[in-house]
Amino acid sequence: MLNGWLKKLQRLSPIEKILSYLDSANPTSENCTDLTNVSYPQWQHRFLIARLNLTLWLAFFFFLSKSILSLIFFILGKYPRLEEWEIIIILVHLTLLGCIFILRTSWGERHLGLIFLCFSWSVTMIEQISDTVTRNVNPDFFVWMLTFFSQATLIPVRWFLHVISQFTILGYYFGVNQILGLDVAPLDWNFMKMCLGIFWVCLICDISVYLYESLQKTEFNTRLQLEAAYQKLNSTEAKYRSIFENSVEGIFQSTLDGHYLYGNPTLADIFGYDSPEDMMAKVSDIGKQIYVNPNSRDEFIDLISRDGSVLKFEYQAYRADGSVIWVSENARAVRDPEGNLIxxxxxxxDISERKWAETERKKALEIEKELNQLKSQFISMASHEFRTPLTTILASAEALEHYSHKWNEEKKLTYLRRIQATTQHMTELLNDILVIGKKESGNFDFNPAPLDLENFCRDVIEDIKLSIGSQYSLNFVLQEAKQLTTNFSDKDGMNISILNIIQSDLIKQEKRQNNGIYNAPPESKNESREQICELVLIDEKLLQHILSNLLWNAVKYSPQGSHIFLKLSYLNNYAIFQIQDEGMGIPAAEQKYLFDSFYRAQNAINISGTGLGLTIVKNFVDLHRGKIFVESEVGVGTTFTVILPLNLEKDNIDEKNSSD
Known part of the structure; x- marks a missing residue:
């Protein structure tokens, strides 16, 4: 009931006008329609003008009410000194009105500090000067405290102006009057208490103004960043909605019982419906209304239940007009946090053309199928990887928009950092995709140059240690080639050693140089360190990416406290890097897919990642004409071995890549 009466009271015309004026005198950053075009000093200037105007009018009416009260007491015969009082009060009123007038001029807007000080001095110094003239000075602690508190409350910006105001007012009383020989400081207990009180009032007011101004600046900058992030969010959301709406594939989500939850215009067009809404309203059982052969639907459900995803599942489908087409579907299972399929x-x-095309077009259609598979993988990955970050950004931005006025600064910064971290994750994902695109198009820069591998490896280790602290034991080991015991299985299941791999490459190189004749070299041995330093020609930037990616993967998939090693050895003019961890390991059946784009091992699905890192590493190793192998056992750990030639010139690399 009380709230109801208050609302009715607020709707009264005079009170409504007063509240409206007070709102206009409080130009907070929330009331600014476009913060991106306003700097903090500009906003603070507006704030100071509005608050000075309010303060001057309040002071004017305060002294007017005081004058009226004094006049009443004079009429009642209780205020005998009217003549002296008239001069003081008239001067105060004239000064305040003058400040109000000057504030409305362009000169006044450029000299707000002078108007602030003029206001402060007018309400305190005029009477002090009058007391000095009459040589009857008395400290008016109440007026001083009221003035300082009013300034700090109504004009809580530019704290140095408050300090100047306090210093001049108190300095005049205790300094000028003392110089003129007036008795200003009776050394009694009450006077000293009041002096101590005025000191603490000044200190508290100055600290309050400083803290409030810092808070306002932080709040202004936070809202500025939030508005910029929100604009970027809108732009990003519009971009990916455009991808969804204009995709050449039909994108969908459906329930287990055969209802479409959503679909894009392309999907509706494929099945012959006027719009996605029309399709979702009319299709209530996908198995019966879309599939020509109900067994295909059962097969689809069995595959996705078993594998979690289906790629290029082809079947005949009914269009809305009853005609039959061939379609190819890529799908994945969507599960709730408990792992239940939902x-x-x-x-x-629509693959009808490909299915019904003539035999002579099979080769071209096979190429198209491969390209479409890559595009479909990208769209499937993008729809999955971007949906959660975008939802996080949107939810955080909306929470800041609606509840920031209720939260403290720490909670606001938590949400803002969440937006920034999620945006950074999306940026890294896009960068990985761009790297793969550059490699595939042949536009990636490759610049081998002399490099001290040992110091380089130590620097890589130290950089990662700085980021992970003491959570893992990360070590660099320079070892002799004879200590290499790792064997790998080739495609036929036969074990091959690192030495065999390098010898095979040497045979191929020497046959090219000697027209197919190979002369076996003397027994393989390590190069001396001095010889190695002269031979090393490697692209430092690409090697940094190779080693950093493999080491960070070792950290990501290993428990805290485990040991991770970066080992380096030399053999027959080759550098051999081994990154060894004690992590979860990779199932043997999945190791052959590790370097495929977007592939994630099943035991690593719950760990964040895009499936692009090892693809990029493989591409960079290929640029060096090197080789990469993996040896892993689930629950024991993983060892990646990278073999790079040490003395390949850029021209040789370009020539060999082009010949491939």
């Missing part, structure tokens, strides 16, 4: 999502492509 929906299917993916993309559908």
């Amino acid at each position: 929906a299917y999502e993916g993309d559908i492509e």
